[in-house]
Amino acid sequence: xxxxxxxxxxxxxxxxxxxxxxxxxxxxxxxxxxxxxxxxxxxxxxxxxxxxxxxxxxxxxxxxxxxxxxxxxxxxxxxxxxxxxxxxxxxxxxxxxxxxxxxxxxxxxxxxxxxxxxxxxxxxxxxxxxxxxxxxxxxxxxxxxxxxxxxxxxxxxxxxxxxxxxxxxxxxxxxxxxxxxxxxxxxxxxxxxxxxxxxxxxxxxxxxxxxxxxxxxxxxxxxxxxxxxxxxxxxxxxxxxxxxxxxxxxxxxxxxxxxxxxxxxxxxxxxxxxxxxxxxxxxxxxxxxxxxxxxxxxxxxxxxxxxxxxxxxxxxxxxxxxxxxxxxxxxxxxxxxxxxxxxxxxxxxxxxxxxxxxxxxxxxxxxxxxxxxxxxxxxxxxxxxxxxxxxxxxxxxxxxxxxxxxxxxxxxxxxxxxxxxxxxxxxxxxxxxxxxxxxxxxxxxxxxxxxxxxxxxxxxxxxxxxxxxxxxxxxxxxxxxxxxxxxxxxxxxxxxxxxxxxxxxxxxxxxxxxxxxxxxxxxxxxxxxxxxxxxxxxxxxxxxxxxxxxxxxxxxxxxxxxxxxxxxxxxxxxxxxxxxxxxxxxxxxxxxxxxxxxxxxxxxxxxxxxxxxxxxxxxxxxxxxxxxxxxxxxxxxxxxxxxxxxxxxxxxxxxxxxxxxxxxxxxxxxxxxxxxxxxxxxxxxxxxxxxxxxxxxxxxxxxxxxxxxxxxxxxxxxxxxxxxxxxxxxxxxxxxxxxxxxxxxxxxxxxxx
Numbered sequence: 084x085x086x087x088x089x090x091x092x093x094x095x096x097x098x099x100x101x102x103x104x105x106x107x108x109x110x111x112x113x114x115x116x117x118x119x120x121x122x123x124x125x126x127x128x129x130x131x132x133x134x135x136x137x138x139x140x141x142x143x144x145x146x147x148x149x150x151x152x153x154x155x156x157x158x159x160x161x162x163x164x165x166x167x168x169x170x171x172x173x174x175x176x177x178x179x180x181x182x183x184x185x186x187x188x189x190x191x192x193x194x195x196x197x198x199x200x201x202x203x204x205x206x207x208x209x210x211x212x213x214x215x216x217x218x219x220x221x222x223x224x225x226x227x228x229x230x231x232x233x234x235x236x237x238x239x240x241x242x243x244x245x246x247x248x249x250x251x252x253x254x255x256x257x258x259x260x261x262x263x264x265x266x267x268x269x270x271x272x273x274x275x276x277x278x279x280x281x282x283x284x285x286x287x288x289x290x291x292x293x294x295x296x297x298x299x300x301x302x303x304x305x306x307x308x309x310x311x312x313x314x315x316x317x318x319x320x321x322x323x324x325x326x327x328x329x330x331x332x333x334x335x336x337x338x339x340x341x342x343x344x345x346x347x348x349x350x351x352x353x354x355x356x357x358x359x360x361x362x363x364x365x366x367x368x369x370x371x372x373x374x375x376x377x378x379x380x381x382x383x384x385x386x387x388x389x390x391x392x393x394x395x396x397x398x399x400x401x402x403x404x405x406x407x408x409x410x411x412x413x414x415x416x417x418x419x420x421x422x423x424x425x426x427x428x429x430x431x432x433x434x435x436x437x438x439x440x441x442x443x444x445x446x447x448x449x450x451x452x453x454x455x456x457x458x459x460x461x462x463x464x465x466x467x468x469x470x471x472x473x474x475x476x477x478x479x480x481x482x483x484x485x486x487x488x489x490x491x492x493x494x495x496x497x498x499x500x501x502x503x504x505x506x507x508x509x510x511x512x513x514x515x516x517x518x519x520x521x522x523x524x525x526x527x528x529x530x531x532x533x534x535x536x537x538x539x540x541x542x543x544x545x546x547x548x549x550x551x552x553x554x555x556x557x558x559x560x561x562x563x564x565x566x567x568x569x570x571x572x573x574x575x576x577x578x579x580x581x582x583x584x585x586x587x588x589x590x591x592x593x594x595x596x597x598x599x600x601x602x603x604x605x606x607x608x609x610x611x612x613x614x615x616x617x618x619x620x621x622x623x624x625x626x627x628x629x630x631x632x633x634x635x636x637x638x639x640x641x642x643x644x645x646x647x648x649x650x651x652x653x654x655x656x657x658x659x660x661x662x663x664x665x666x667x668x669x670x671x672x673x674x675x676x677x678x679x680x681x682x683x684x685x686x687x688x689x690x691x692x693x694x695x696x697x698x699x700x701x702x703x704x705x706x707x708x709x710x711x712x713x714x715x716x717x718x719x720x721x722x723x724x725x726x727x728x729x730x731x732x733x734x735x736x737x738x739x740x741x742x743x744x745x746x747x748x749x750x751x752x753x754x755x756x757x758x759x760x761x762x763x764x765x766x767x768x769x770x771x772x773x774x775x776x777x778x779x780x781x782x783x784x785x786x787x788x789x790x791x792x793x794x795x796x797x798x799x800x801x802x803x804x805x806x807x808x809x810x811x812x813x814x815x816x817x818x819x820x821x822x823x824x825x826x827x828x829x830x831x832x833x834x835x836x
Contacts, residue, residue, distance in 0.1 A: 097125070097129075098111070098122045098123075098125060098126045098242070099125075099126055099129040099130075101240075101242050102126060102130075102221065104240075105239045105240040106219070106239055107187075107219025107220070107221075107239075108219065108220065108238045108239030108240065109220075109221045109222075109238060109239070109240060109241070109242060110221075110222050110223075110224065110229075110236055110238045110240070110241035110242070111123065111221065111222070111223045111224070111241070111242055111244065112224060112225070112226040112229060112241055112242070112243045112244065113225070113226060113243060113244030113245075114225060114226055114227070114244075114246070114282060115225060115282070115806055115815075117244040117245075117246070117282045117283065118244055118282070118283045119191075119223040119224075119225075119244060120191055120192075120223065121283070122244065123145065123189055123191055123221065123223055124145070126143075126189070126221065127143050127145055127189055130143035130187065130189075131143055140187075141184060141185055141186060141187035141218070141219070142180070142185055142186055142187060143187045143189055144166070144170070144186055144187065144188065144189065145189045145191055146162065146165050146169075146188055146189065146190050146191065147191050147192050147195070148190050148191065148192045148193050148195060148196050148204065148222075149192050149195035149196065150165065151196055151200075151204050151207075152196050152197040152200050152204075155200065155203065155204075155207075156207070157207060157210070157211070158207045158208055158210070158211035159181055159182070159211060161207075162177075162181050162186065162188065163177045163178050163181050166180070166181070166186070184215055184216070184218050187218070187219055187220070188218075188220050188221075189220075189221045190208070190220065190221065190222045190223065191223045192223060192224075193205075193222055193223065193224035193228070193229070194224050194225040194228035194229070197699060197700065198699035198700075198809050198810075199699045201228075201232055201234075202232065202233060202234040205232065205234045205235065205236055206234060208220075208222070208236060209236065209237045212237060213237075220238065222236060222238065226243065246282060247280070247282065247283065247286060249277075252270070252277075252280060252286060255286060255290075256290070312822065312825075315818070315819065315822040318819075319336065319804070319822075320332075322802045322803050322804060323335060323336075323802060329794065329795075329798055330789070330795060330798055334789070335795075335798070335799060335802070335804070336823075336826065337786070337787065338787060338788040338789070338795055338799075339799060339804060339805075339823045340823045340824070340826040341787040341788060342354060342788070342823070343814065343820045343821075343822075343823035343824035343826075344823075344824045345363050346820060346824070347820065347821070347824045352813060352817075353695060353808060353811045353812070353813050354796075354811055354812045354813070355695060355698055355701075355704070355810060355811045355812075356701050356702040356704075356705075356792055356793055356796070356810075357609050357698075357702050357703070357704030357705050357775065358704070359607065359775065359778055359779065359782075360606055360607055360778075361373070361605055361606070361607070361774075361778060362605075363778075363782070364778070364781060364782065364785065365785060368781045368782075368784070368785050370543070371781065372777060372778060372781045373605075374543050374546075374547055375777055375781075376773070376774050376777055377547060377592065378547050378550050378551060379773060379777065380765070380770065380773070381547075381551045381588055381591070382550065382551050382554045383761075383765075385551050385552075385554050385555035385558065385584055385588075386554055386555070386558045387758060387761060388555070389555045389556070389558040389559040389562070389580060389584075390558045390559075390561075390562050391562075391754060391758075392559055392562075392580075393558065393559045393560075393561070393562025393563040393565075393566075394562060394566070414741065414743070415739075415741045415742065415743065416739075416741075417662060417665065417739060417741065438669075438670060438673050438674065459512060461511065461512075461515065462507075462508045462509075462511040462512035462515065463508060465507050465508065465511045465586075466504040466505065466507045466508030466511070467504065469500075469503055469504045469507040469508075469583070469586055470500045470501065470503070470504035471500075472582065472586075473500040473503045473504070473579060473582065473583070474497055474500035476578075476579070476582065501649045501652075502649070503579065503582075503583045505645045505646070505649065506583060506587075507583065507586060507587055508645070509638075509641070510587045511587065514587075514591050543592075544589060544592040545589065547588065547592050548585040548586075548588040548589040548592060549585055551584055551585065551588045552580075552581040552582065552583075552584045552585030552588065553581060555580055555581065555584040556577035556578065556580050556581040556584070557577070559573070559576065559577050559580050560573040560574060560576075560577045563576070563577075607771055607774050607775055607778065608692060608771065609692055609704035609705060609707065609708045609768075609771055609775075610690040610707065610708040610711045610712065610767060610768035610771055611690070611691070611692050611693045611703075611704050611707045611708065611711075612690060612691050612692070612693055612707075613688060613689070613690050613711050613714070614688075614689050614690075614691075615687055615688065615689075616686065616687060616689060617687070619686045619687070620683060620686045620687045622686070623682065623683070623686045624683070627679055627682040627683055627686070628679060630678065630679075630682065631675040631676070631678045631679035631682070632675060634674055634675050634678050635671040635672055635674050635675020635676070635678070636671060636675070637671075638670050638671045638674045638675075639667045639668055639670060639671020639672070639674075640667070640671070641667075642663065642666055642667030642668075642669075642670040642671060643660070643663045643664050643666075643667030643668075644663070644667075645663070646662065646663040646666050646667060647659045647660045647662065647663025647664065647667070648663070649663075650662045650663060651663075664738060665734050665735065665738050665739040666734070668730075668733070668734045668738055669730055669731055669734045672730035672733070672734070673727050673730050673755075676723070676726045676727060676730060677723065677759075680719065680722065680723050680726065684715075684719055684763075688715070688767070690711065690767070690768075692704070693707075695811060697809075698809050698810030698811060699809055699810055700809075700810045701793045701796070701797075701810050701811075701812075702793055702810070703810050705771070705772050705775050705776075707768075708768040708769075708771045708772050709768060709769065709772045710768070711767060711768040712763075712764040712765065712766075712767050712768030712769035712771075712772070713764060713768075714767075715763040715764060715766070715767035715768065716760040716761070716763045716764035716767075717760070718763075719759070719760075719763045720756055720757070720759045720760025720761075720762075720763050720764075721756050721760070723755060723756070723759035723763075724752050724753070724754075724755040724756025724757070724758075724759055724760075725752055725756070727751060727752065727755035727759075728748045728749065728751050728752025728755065729748070731744075731747055731748045731751040731752075732744055732745070732747075732748035735747045735748065736748070779792060796812050799812075800812065803815060804819065
């Protein structure tokens, strides 16, 4: 080592002198604003003068290491590309310079390299120096970042740019003359301000902020907080004077005031975009946010369900529809089905409608089978109400729509009402089964017992039910007419499906807007780190199988009973029970399979949030959540689809004795694979991403921060209001956070007044 690490350089020593002492191997360390880049530029100017006088001296060139992340690879290739792209040196000449050691690299911003790639970057630098005979090189990096790096640079020595001493600060202010009198007076009474001006950058900026203030202005402020407020007013005004092309000064101040207030209220010193939570909103937007999330989740569910139902139609159709094209006798003896309009593949609508909600099992923890018996009477009551409502509307609708009026329309209405009442019964009971009794969020606890509070909640529930119903009906009509069927008939069925879906969603939305059915708590928890536990999987195997058998048997029994009775009304008890037995087995097996797979996956797959310092780039938590959701979809979706296809093969082939069971099994394998892939994506990360971006949309609507919050924070960082630390942001000083937080509080209080 040319310089002992404990050596303190004499006052007035230049970096060029240190460079000469260390034989050109130097690491420059310092905190943000300490002057690392400035010192590097001064060194470059000195070395350029030497190169002009000495033809054999290598050419000093400053390179920003921030761009190495996007290219990586050997440092030689990166240096050649940078010379060509940044300095317009022809590639052939650039390669010649680098390979012949004609370039003296001055590398700035090692701390700006992507955190996950810093070790590889250091390895590339060390390898380059070893291959090029330990060529002179200078590297700049923040002290705190370099100390955290596991791999170190092979350089002769390092120089640390320390904070400015009080003597240096006073000397600088004296050179500024009368313009710095007010700042000098403020520093005598404010230790926090002294800490802020401890780096050349901050001293220069704050000195400019005070340049317009007279000594009387400073002394007139009666308290320390008032003096700080004055200087920060000027400071923010100065740094925002360099107009941002994206955001106005008012927009920046509003956003940072809101952010500072939230950080202080939550006792946070660092902010990570993926850690935004619903309780960062005003209460009125929080209620709307929750309703919007529910509408999106249940709306997507409805679209998926009714797109497939649109393919399942009765015997008097022009085409059979996906996925049974070309097989008009696909169901054999089961084509009579439930009777009325539910013959042919249309009978599969009932089975699909009651099976589709099992996707919500992926959002829940293990469910004990004892819950199966709660809510049966409530489900029966809802089913009866649905029957009366649907039979009244559909019988009238089909009676006048029937070609000859007569009783056919009434018969169709009765069959549709029976089907709908069974679906409503099953869905109400199913959601009651997975409903968590203890879950209530704070907003609904406040609403309890208040008529004024319940009123908007009721209105929101009605609107949500209508929106989801419209989405379901629209998906059905689009798919139904796309296969050549008449629009008039599609709309008739669509109206009934709107009522059916809306009726069920209205019941579900009573519980915290339905959020609790796909979210365990009112927090957004990213799925960032996934781990596997095969031992836990083996331990819970027997219990999970027992619970799945109980649940599957329960729903199989209800399926046999309801569907058998419905079919028996039209075709007799022998046919009806046989028909109900086939579909009851399918419903029971797939319900049990979904519960079993979900419980097993919960045992096997666990997720957690990374430590804050492991976030290497802004909003990385959402990207990881989306990636893990896709992993779950591709891993578990096909497994559930194949299992469901085997259940259909067993029911249609072994029990139903249908010769076409391979076609039915293959078709349902495809459909269930797509459906469960969608469910696992949302259950294991996708819902987090959806909620996060809906939250950001509402924050934008409430005019606190832009939707593109990462770009906004980066812009504030360029204006020296924030500082980037890995994937997070902090204010450049705690005093600045307090200043912005007080702005937010004062503005809010003035608006309230």
